[in-house]
Amino acid sequence: MSKMEESEKISEDFIHLARIALSDRQQDVHAFLHRIAKRTEDPSLASALVELLRKRPTRSSTLRRSPTVALPVDTDSRFQLLRQEERPVLPHEPIYADAVQDMLRRLVEERMRLEALTHAGLEPTRTVLFTGPPGVGKTMAARWIARELDRPLLILDLSAVMSSYLGRTGTNLRYVLDYAKSIDCVLLVDELDAIAKRRDDAAEIGELKRLVTVLLQQLDDWPSSGLLLAATNHAELLDPAVWRRFEEQVAFGLPDREAVRAFVNSLLELVEPNAREWSDVLSLALSGQSFSDIERKVNSARRSAALNGTSISDHLATLLSVNDRPKNERIELAVQLAESGIASQRRAHELTGVARETIRDRLRSKGF
Ligand SMILES: Nc1ncnc2c1ncn2[C@@H]1O[C@H](COP(=O)(O)OP(=O)(O)OP(=O)(O)O)[C@@H](O)[C@H]1O
Ligand SMILES: [Mg+2]
Structure with missing residues (x-):
């Protein structure tokens, strides 16, 4: 490098x-200083940087409870392996x-009440497996537990860690789990099924086997001072040996009607x-959907109302009558609204766009 280039680089x-x-x-x-320390050809600069970095671990690396330990990163890429939520x-x-x-x-x-x-x-x-479809509150439950216990939450997203660094995932996983064991925290291993998904080539199968072994060992050895939670949307993909290792399993389900009603009410x-x-109307119309889908739809209606200066009701109504809801479903919804007493026949017609006569005829045929 010429002097000129060198000075530009600096x-x-x-x-x-x-x-x-x-x-x-x-x-x-x-991360940047680490990179410079590795790259520089000036040994005194490298050692000064390493010394400084050693004395000042990152602020987000916790630590309230353990001030000298830095959050684990992949050694080559400096990719952060864990997300930490302090509170x-x-x-x-x-x-x-x-x-x-x-x-x-x-x-x-x-x-x-540990003494008891x-x-x-x-x-x-010590170890709990959360299973269930997307958007029903598995990650939220980990946050809730950490908040109640007033501990930091560490989240290891296994699919992110595995997607680019499979070759080193075993080492990384051990590294992360050792770190989590060393501090007083709740650890969430998210997307646990990622471990079972990548089966494309033989080299990977070998690495995956090693990974499962690391995980099983760690699950067995997890100290009772820590709490290891793991979450998956695809429990069926997990090796039964992994399943069995968890002391408890919690199955999260889609919300029932009452839960949708309470949730929509809290949002509105x-x-x-x-x-x-x-809340009554949407508990029927959005039943079978996840909390996060429901939240997204209600919030989208709120945004449209705010931007157009119109009422939220106008936009919520589009959730019922929009054309992507097939006609027979709309009729069924209108009938249910009237049948359950949530809406009069006229209101059911206004909400869903289904003709009053159709609603009346259906109700009659059901003996109303
Ligand atoms: N049981 C619930 N009660 C209230 N809100 C919820 C519930 N479940 C999900 N939500 C809402 O949906 C959002 C996403 O939920 P969360 O991330 O916990 O889902 P998840 O089950 O972990 O989904 P995934 O499997 O996709 O990771 C939450 O931030 C919250 O706003
Ligand atoms: Mg989640």
């Missing part, structure tokens, strides 16, 4: 460093079926005068 690096430092991205500053925040309180809620409360209580267990010669539950009660009616 300016470029300096500007980049200034940019990330000024935008408060400490983690990136650390998990929930957008709103979750709604769960009774059995799920009871189990989540139990897990928290076991930790809060220890006294009886027992340990708290402060912003829509007819929140109650809409």
Whole structure:
């Protein structure tokens, strides 16, 4: 490199460093300094940087409880292997079926009243598997538990870690799990089924086997001071040996009608005068959908209303009468609204666009 090029490179690096430092991205500053330390041909610069980095672990790397340990990163890419939420925040309180809620409360209580267990010669539950379709509150449950226990939540997204670094995933996984074991936290291993999905070539199968072995060992050895949660949408893809290792399993389901009603009401009660009616109507119209889909639809209606200066009701109505709902489904919905007493026949007609005569005829044929 000529002197000129070298000085340009230094300016470029300096500007980049200034940019990330000024935008408060400490983690990136650390990663960048690591890279410089590795790349530079000046040994005194390299050792000065390494020394500084050693003395000042990243701020987001926790640590309230363990100030000297840095969050694990992939050694070559510096890709961050874990996401850490120091104090998990929930957008709103979750709604769960009774059995799920009871189990989540139990897990928290076991930790809060540890002496009661220890006294009886027992340990708290260490490993729990969350199963269920997307958008029903599995990740939220991990946040909820961490918040209740006032511990940081560490999230390891297995599919992200595996997608680009399969060759090193075993090492990375061990690294991450060792780190999580060393601090007082709740660990969520998200998308656990990723471990079972990539079966495309023989080299990968070997690596996957090693991964499963690492995971099984760690599950067996997990200390009772920690809580390891894992979540999957595809429990059926998991090796039964993995399943069996978890001490408890919690099956999250799609919300029932009552849960949809309560959820829609909580989303609308402060912003829509007819929140109650809409909660009833949407509990029928959106049944079978996940919490996150329902939330997305209600929020989209709210956005449209805010932008157009119209009422939220107008936009919620499009959820019922839009053309992508097949005609027979719309008729069925109109009949159910009238039949259950949620809406009069006229209101059911207004909401769904189905002719009043059709609604009346259907109800008559059902003996109303
Ligand atoms: N049980 C619930 N009660 C209230 N809100 C919920 C519930 N489940 C999901 N939500 C809403 O949907 C969002 C997404 O939920 P979450 O990320 O917990 O789903 P998940 O089950 O982990 O889905 P995935 O399998 O796709 O990771 C939450 O942030 C929340 O706003
Ligand atoms: Mg999730």
